[in-house]
Amino acid sequence: MKAEIIAVGTELLLGQVVNTNATFLSEKLADMGIEVYFHTVVGDNPQRLEELLQLADTRSELIILCGGLGPTDDDLTKNVLADHVGVPLVQNQEGLEALNGFFAQRQGTMTPNNLRQVETLQDGIPLPNRTGLAIGCLYKGEKNNYILLPGPPSELKPMFLEQARPLLEKEFPATEKLTSRVLRFFGIGESKLVTELAEMIEQQSNPTIAPYAKPNEVTLRITAKTEDEVSANALLDQTEAEILAKVGEFFYGYGEENSLVEVVVDLLKEQHLSITAAESLTTGEFQATLGTIPGVSEVFPGGFVTYSKETKASFLGIDPALLERVGVVSEECAKEMAEAALRLADTDYALSFTGVAGPDDLEGKPKGTVYIGLAQKNGETLVAENHFSRDRSYVRHSSVMKGLDMLRRVILNKN
Structure with missing residues (x-):
């Protein structure tokens, strides 16, 4: 089934609201084997919405409209669709009771x-709104089918998951479904990844392979179209094995919502290991990133932010004469910072970050020069020299990601 998503609302066109509903719906529809071919945004204008519906009728079997179901004069989606299909709007009794109760x-x-919020299309199937007041609707026409959903994501998501999706599965059972798997990579750019997988991408059919560039990482979504999950997983397993044979050294985990820091924290927990950090140019960003993961206190007791030479000496006990001799943007400084943090926090590992975030050079070193140290309770201290690009924020984020990957690789290599 070919589907189309129409988001209604002038606030979307003005950039006042981001259209996250289309992303959510496309993902869920793909899981059901329904392919979304078009995303469109239209303002609160009945004439333009009607023109768009006429176009959608010619190219899509399922048309989902989001927004414009509220009580104000510019909430006209239901009225326009009712006129478009030639049926009146009727009051939904269940919705009216909920409205009065509210x-x-x-x-x-x-x-x-x-009262506009509880109107629905005659002969349509009403979709109750558990988290709001505006009633949705599934309307089955002779050639086209329409779903009306509220605009606020807090109302749209539960209505689709609890009401619309079960109805779609019942009314339009799919013989084939799409099953996807997301692979995550760090340390390789999108262009390099695509080059390494060029032959596979050129010859793809089922499963398909789609790369996506993210900040400091790349993901691959591999998608199989099959009649059952067992067959899908067999196809995905085979494709994944071929991909990892080519670029497996950069692979770190699975999932759209996963992250490198989650993988690292999970590894630390599984191995009953602990981490601390001494940060200069990242000014606590590494530790703040750890703090986004629930339960990180099991593996992270705390750390140090030592931005100046004075705090490197007073907080960490680094010899001021050494700092004057070699500078803070140096391998020696990174090594001393990591080893001091390890000793003071009594952890299994300690990372250090020192360098030049920019925009100016420092100690004769160009912006983007970053030294990352990794001290180990039972092993030698490692120091990596890095040269990152772009602005201060990106250099700092790149440093944090690199530090996480260094730690991940050391833990995995020891096991």
Whole structure:
């Protein structure tokens, strides 16, 4: 089934609201074997919406409209669709009871325009709204099918998952479904990754391979179209094995919502290991990144931010004469910082970050020069010299990601 998503709302065209609904719906529809061919945004204008519906009718079997179901004068999506398919709007009794209950509970007065929210298309299947007041609808026409969903994601997502998706699966059972797997890579750019996999990408059919560049990493989505999950996984396993045979050294994990820091924290927890850090140019960004993971206190007792020479000496105990001789942007400084942090925090590992975030050079070193140290309780201290590009923020983020990957590789190599 070919589907199309139409987002309605002038605020989307003005850039005041980001259209996250289209991303969510496309992903969920793909999981059901429904392919989305078009995304369109239209303002709160009935004429332009009608023109868009006429176009959508010629190219899509399922048309999903998001937004414009509220009580105000510019919420006209239901009215336009009702006129388009030639049926009247009718009041939904269940929705009306919920609406009356809402105002009764708050001891407020309901204005008449609120009744628009509980109108739905005659002969349509109403979609109750558990988290809001505007009723959705599934309307089956002779050639085209339409779904009306509210605009706020907090209402759209539960309505689709709990109401619309089960109805679609019942009314339009799919013989084939799409099953995807996301592979995550660090340390290789998108262009290099695509070059290494060029032959596979050129010859792809089922599964398909789609690369996506993210900040300081790349993901690959491999998608199989099959009638059952077992067959899909067999195809995905085979394709994944071929991919990892070519670029496996850069692979670190699975999943759209996964991250390098999650993988590293999980490794530390599994191995009952601990980490600390001494940061200069990253000013605590590495430790803040660790702090985004629930339960990180099991492996991270705390750390140090030593931005100046004075704090490197006073907090970490580094010899000021050494800092004057070799400078803070140096392999020696990174090594001393990591080893001092390891000793003071009594952890299994300690990372250090020192360098030049920019925009100016420092100690004769160009911006983007970063030394990352990794001290180990039972092993030698490693120091990596890096040369990152772009602005201060990107240099700091690149440093954090590189440090996480250094730690991940050391843990894996020891096991």
